Amino acid sequence: MQRLLVTGGAGFIGANFVRHVVEQTEAAVVVLDKLTYASSPEALEGLPPGRVELVTGDVTDESLVDTLVSRLTGPEDAVVHFAAESHNDNSLHDPSPFIQTNIVGTFVLLEAVRRHEVRLHHISTDEVYGDLELDAPERFTEATPYRPSSPYSSSKASADHLVRAWVRSFGVRATISNCSNNYGPWQHVEKFIPRQITNLLAGGRVKLYGSGENVRDWIHAEDHSSAVLAILDRGRIGETYLIGADGERSNLDVVRTLLTLLGHQADDFDHVTDRPGHDLRYAIDSGKLRDELGWRPAHRDLHEGLAATIDWYREHRLWWEPKKATVETAYAAKGQ
Ligand code: NAD
Ligand code: DAU
Numbered sequence: 001m002q003r004l005l006v007t008g009g010a011g012f013i014g015a016n017f018v019r020h021v022v023e024q025t026e027a028a029v030v031v032l033d034k035l036t037y038a039s040s041p042e043a044l045e046g047l048p049p050g051r052v053e054l055v056t057g058d059v060t061d062e063s064l065v066d067t068l069v070s071r072l073t074g075p076e077d078a079v080v081h082f083a084a085e086s087h088n089d090n091s092l093h094d095p096s097p098f099i100q101t102n103i104v105g106t107f108v109l110l111e112a113v114r115r116h117e118v119r120l121h122h123i124s125t126d127e128v129y130g131d132l133e134l135d136a137p138e139r140f141t142e143a144t145p146y147r148p149s150s151p152y153s154s155s156k157a158s159a160d161h162l163v164r165a166w167v168r169s170f171g172v173r174a175t176i177s178n179c180s181n182n183y184g185p186w187q188h189v190e191k192f193i194p195r196q197i198t199n200l201l202a203g204g205r206v207k208l209y210g211s212g213e214n215v216r217d218w219i220h221a222e223d224h225s226s227a228v229l230a231i232l233d234r235g236r237i238g239e240t241y242l243i244g245a246d247g248e249r250s251n252l253d254v255v256r257t258l259l260t261l262l263g264h265q266a267d268d269f270d271h272v273t274d275r276p277g278h279d280l281r282y283a284i285d286s287g288k289l290r291d292e293l294g295w296r297p298a299h300r301d302l303h304e305g306l307a308a309t310i311d312w313y314r315e316h317r318l319w320w321e322p323k324k325a326t327v328e329t330a331y332a333a334k335g336q
Contacts, residue, residue: 001026001027001074002025002026002027002028002074002077002078003027003028003029003030003071003072003074003077004021004027004030004077004078004079004080005029005030005032005068005069005072005078005079005080006018006021006029006030006031006032006079006080006082007031007032007033007059007079007080007081007082007083007105007109008032008033008059008081008082008083008084008123009029009031009032009033009054009082010031010033010039010041010043010044010054011033011039011082011083011086012038012040012043012086012182012184012186012187012188012221013082013123013221013224013225014031014033014082014083015043015044015186016043016184016185016186016221016222016224016225017082017224017225017228017229018031018044018047018052019043019044019047019225020222020225020226020229021229022047022051022052024229025229028050028051028052028053029051029052029053030052030055030068030071031044031052031053031054031055032055032057032059032064032065032068032083033054033055033056033057033083034056034057034058034083034101035056036085037188037323038085038086038087038188038190040186040188040319041054042186042319043185043186055068058105059081059101059105059106059109060100060101060104060105060108061108062108062111065108065109065112066116068112069109069112069113069115069116069118070112070115070116072116072118077118077119078118078119078120078121078232079109079112079113079118079119079121080120080121080228080232081106081109081120081121081122082123083101083105084098084101084105084123084156085097085098085101085102085152085155086152087152087190087191088150088152088153088275089190089331089334089336090152090190091151091155092150092151092275092276092277093330093334095151095155098151098152099151099155102152102155102156102158103155103158103159103162105159106122106159106162106163110162110163110166110172110174113172113173113174114166114170114172117173118173119173119174119237120172120174120175121175121176121177121228121232121235122159122160122163122174122175122176122177123177123179123228124156124159124160124176124178124179125153125156125179126140126178126180126217126242126244126282126284127148127149127150127153127279127282128146128148128153128156128157128160128178129144129145129146129147129148129178130146130147130148130149130153130279131149131279131281131282132280132281132282132283133280133281134213134215134280134281136281139244139283139284140242140282140283140284140285141242141285141287141288142239142240142241142242142288146161149277149279150277150279160240163176164176167237167238168238173237174237174238175231175232175235175236175237175238175239175240175241176239176240176241177227177228177231177240177242177243177289178240178241178242178243178284179219179242179243179244179284180216180217180218180219180243180245180247180282180283180284181216181217181219181247182218182220182221182224183218183219183221183305183306183309184221184222184305184309185221185312185316186319187221188327189320189323189324189327190327192216192251192254193254193306193309194309194313194320195207195327196254196255196258197258197262197309197310197313198324199328200258200259200262200264201262201313201314201317202321202324204328205269205270206255206258206259206268206269206270207269207270207272207331207336208251208252208255208269208271209251209272209273209274209275209278209336210271210274210275210278211252211271212250212251212252212255212271213250213251213252214250214251214279214280214281215250215251215280215281215282215283216248216249216251217244217245217246217247217248217282217283218245218247218248218249218254219243219245219247219297219299220245220297220298220299220305222298222299223243223297223298224243226295226297227241227243227286227289227297228243230289230295231289231293234292234293235293236292241286241288241289241292241293242284242285242286242288242289243289244283244284244285244286245286245297245299245300246286247302248281248283249302254306255269257303257306258306258310261303261306261307261310262310272331272335272336273334273335273336
């Protein structure tokens with residue numbers, strides 16, 4: 001039986017991937033997660049016993065990581081590395097955990113998969129490529145030069161470089177994927193879409209950074225998961241695949257859609273202090289993934305996806321309500 005070690009598997013996308021693996025394959029999964037403030041172990045509840053084991057621990061813990069990786073002895077066994085500090089705004093306040101988890105953590109994993117000759121899939125972000133002009137004709141491709149802007153994106157870029165170096169210098173069997181902005185259930189309320197939905201559900205107001213002209217390329221987390229599984233199954237070792245679902249929208253557009261879906265006037269929002277160094281536009285060309293591996297996104301209608309996400313947050317107040325006050329107090333202190 002195939003065994004997967006999924007780091008960060010109690011996070012927003014990691015837990016979605018674990019569920020996807022349980023539904024789509026016969027694999028057994030060990031999740032290694034530090035259970036930071038960003039985690040949602042609740043998202044793993046109800047999975048069939050025996051298929052998923054949660055180990056609480058740090059990806060920078062060499063001895064623990066070595067033990068877990070040493071158990072991956074089958075030819076199809078692999079590590080899928082989601083664990084990261086993932087929020088740009090937090091990285092501007094305190095970059096230190098980003099350096100530790102995102103760079104040192106990836107180094108520790110790389111050394112373990114090198115020692116035990118285990119396949120690795122490394123999860124990265126389109127933010128390593130910096131940003132594009134609003135009217136630029138091009139989108140990011142696997143050949144776009146790295147130009148990260150924030151402590152978060154530069155830590156992810158550093159990790160990607162380590163993975164490539166370990167492939168070339170040590171023959172580590174690794175692949176990398178760089179995905180665009182995810183949305184869907186279980187996303188922490190510090191992030192853009194859940195923050196606005198829960199602000200409105202809690203009787204508060206929508207908070208838009210700056211003018212709102214910034215563009216993000218939205219993909220449902222389930223489509224990220226199916227793409228990662230396709231790369232794990234059929235991706236070529238040493239290759240990078242960009243993951244995106246042609247979901248470019250300005251933040252202003254998204255805010256107006258959420259407000260309308262929740263029964264408010266489309267322009268009933270607050271402009272708040274912009275994020276320092278705020279990337280203008282991300283856009284993914286996922287042609288390589290589609291052409292080589294035949295992957296296609298299942299969620300193609302963002303309006304429909306946002307409506308379903310609103311319903312999910314309506315039905316999961318007990319999960320997000322306790323997280324809300326801390327997040328909003330921190331934002332308010334920054335004028336956001
Ligand atoms: P998240 O913040 O929701 O979850 C991260 C998980 O990692 C949490 O469960 C946390 O407890 C765990 N973790 C953090 N530090 C750890 C450590 N030192 N050891 C072990 N576990 C640790 O993040 P997410 O949004 O699910 O992102 C997952 C991955 O996908 C990240 O690598 C991120 O860079 C990447 N990514 C995210 C997006 C997005 O839109 N959210 C897009 C592209 C790529
Ligand atoms: O592109 C992939 C990246 O997407 C991932 O690597 C990151 O882990 C993930 O957090 C996300 O980064 P962003 O910085 O794009 O996501 P965030 O949800 O923080 O913000 C999305 C956009 O919305 C961004 O332009 C900032 C803006 N924003 C954000 C918040 C929290 C607002 O206008 N208001 C807000 O309250």
